[in-house]
Amino acid sequence: MNTDIPQEFRPQSDGPDKDEREQEVAEATCGRFPLVQVIDEFEALERLVDDDAPPLRRFAAVWQDRPSLVAIRARARFHTDELGRLLDQVREGQITASAEVLNCARALALLIDSANVATMLIAPRDDEDHRALASFRRALRAHARRSRDAALRQQTDVICGGALVAMSEQHLRLPRLPQPSPNGLAAKPGEAAAYPLALTPSLQLWLETGIDPGDGLASARALFAQIDSWRRVQQRLKDPGLLDVAIGGAMLLAYARLARLVLWPARDSDEIAVQCAALDLIAPRHRDPDHLRAAVAWAAARDGLCMER
Numbered sequence: 001m002n003t004d005i006p007q008e009f010r011p012q013s014d015g016p017d018k019d020e021r022e023q024e025v026a027e028a029t030c031g032r033f034p035l036v037q038v039i040d041e042f043e044a045l046e047r048l049v050d051d052d053a054p055p056l057r058r059f060a061a062v063w064q065d066r067p068s069l070v071a072i073r074a075r076a077r078f079h080t081d082e083l084g085r086l087l088d089q090v091r092e093g094q095i096t097a098s099a100e101v102l103n104c105a106r107a108l109a110l111l112i113d114s115a116n117v118a119t120m121l122i123a124p125r126d127d128e129d130h131r132a133l134a135s136f137r138r139a140l141r142a143h144a145r146r147s148r149d150a151a152l153r154q155q156t157d158v159i160c161g162g163a164l165v166a167m168s169e170q171h172l173r174l175p176r177l178p179q180p181s182p183n184g185l186a187a188k189p190g191e192a193a194a195y196p197l198a199l200t201p202s203l204q205l206w207l208e209t210g211i212d213p214g215d216g217l218a219s220a221r222a223l224f225a226q227i228d229s230w231r232r233v234q235q236r237l238k239d240p241g242l243l244d245v246a247i248g249g250a251m252l253l254a255y256a257r258l259a260r261l262v263l264w265p266a267r268d269s270d271e272i273a274v275q276c277a278a279l280d281l282i283a284p285r286h287r288d289p290d291h292l293r294a295a296v297a298w299a300a301a302r303d304g305l306c307m308e309r
Contacts, residue, residue, distance in 0.1 A: 033199055038206035039192050040111055041072055041118035042260040045253060047190035055226065055246070062249035066122050067192070069129040073136060074177040076115035078194040083108040086197060100204065107203035110263065111195065113302050117259045120159055120295035121252060128176065134169035141166060152301075158294040213274040216261040221281060223254035231287070255292045258282065262300035275300065 039047070048062045086105055089095045116136070124130045137160040144156035160166065180194035195203055227250050234240040258278045266272045279300060282293045 033201070035205060036195075036199060036202045038107075038111075038195055038199075038202055039190070040114040040260075041067070041075075041192050042114055042256045044190070044192040045118075045256050049253070056243070057246075059226075059247075059249035059253065060245040062253050063245050064249070066125070066249075066252065067118075068126075069119055069122060069124055069132040069136075070175055070177060071180070072115050072118055072122070072192075073132045073175065074180045075192060075194050076112050076119075077177060078180050079108050079111045079115070082195075082197050083112065100200070103204045103207055104197070104200045106265075107207040108195075110207065113263055113299070114260070117263065117295055117299045118256065120298070121255055121259065121292060123248075131172050131175040132177070134172040135174055137161075137166070137169060155294050155298055159291050159298060161291065210267065211261065211264050213261040213264070213266070213271050213278075216257045217274050217278055217281070220254045220257040220278070223250050223257075224281070224285070226250055227254070251288060251292065255282075255288075255296055259296050259299040262296060263302060 044067060045062060048065050050058055050061060053061070083105060086101065086108070090097050090101065095101055119133065119136050124133050140156050140160055144153045147153060157163075227247055230243045230247050230250075234243050237243070258281070262275045262278055266275055279297065282288070282296055285293065
């Protein structure tokens with residue numbers, strides 16, 4: 001995990017004082033907070049699927065009810081601040097870099113990267129979402145400009161929509177990000193939440209539990225088959241747009257599943273093979289929007305750098 005992160009990506013906040021921070025760490029270490037289910041941005045998308053509804057309605061709901069980018073960026077900022085606090089505590093000698101602390105840092109970094117990729121995949125809903133996306137893209141472009149990696153710069157250009165989009169977003173004002181509740185216990189059931197350091201045991205359990213990459217790959221492949229079937233039907237319809245919303249929701253879900261499985265650290269050679277298969281699956285899908293495929297490739301190449309920092 002790369003923890004040497006540029007200062008300009010670090011949100012400015014006063015935060016709790018030293019005594020409060022020490023108390024939070026002590027409480028988390030002692031397990032005084034109950035365990036909560038950690039839900040990242042990808043899992044929240046899965047919760048939008050109504051398995052009892054017909055397929056068209058099931059996936060149309062994912063598109064219609066997709067979360068706000070403003071809320072996603074707020075959670076990313078919160079988790080970035082929490083990760084910064086944790087690393088500061090290690091540097092200042094308040095806590096040691098134990099396996100518990102390192103796993104908490106990894107979990108927070110994974111939550112941030114999940115939010116970053118979700119921002120790339122989810123279409124804005126309103127003007128504030130457009131501002132949130134523009135702000136995130138500016139950070140991506142700035143990082144790519146400093147990089148000596150030509151492939152990263154090209155990939156970023158695809159994700160961010162090219163030079164014309166960059167010009168249109170250049171002078172957009174920053175979004176007004178809300179303050180997410182710093183208490184995972186207060187999250188609504190099935191929604192992504194902000195998880196503070198006080199919930200370290202929950203974050204560790206989430207990381208240790210992991211995901212099933214094989215299931216993610218199989219379910220994404222099934223969604224692509226459904227999308228391709230609907231596209232063939234579209235060609236015979238007088239109003240092809242009737243299927244656009246369902247196709248958009250299914251495609252968002254498919255690429256989110258693939259992004260999730262390539263973001264999570266592989267635990268063995270079999271999981272590495274699944275991650276490679278995910279990239280092979282999307283490589284020939286040239287009818288899908290380029291930025292979706294580029295976002296999954298970006299996720300696969302993550303090194304722990306948090307764009308909000």
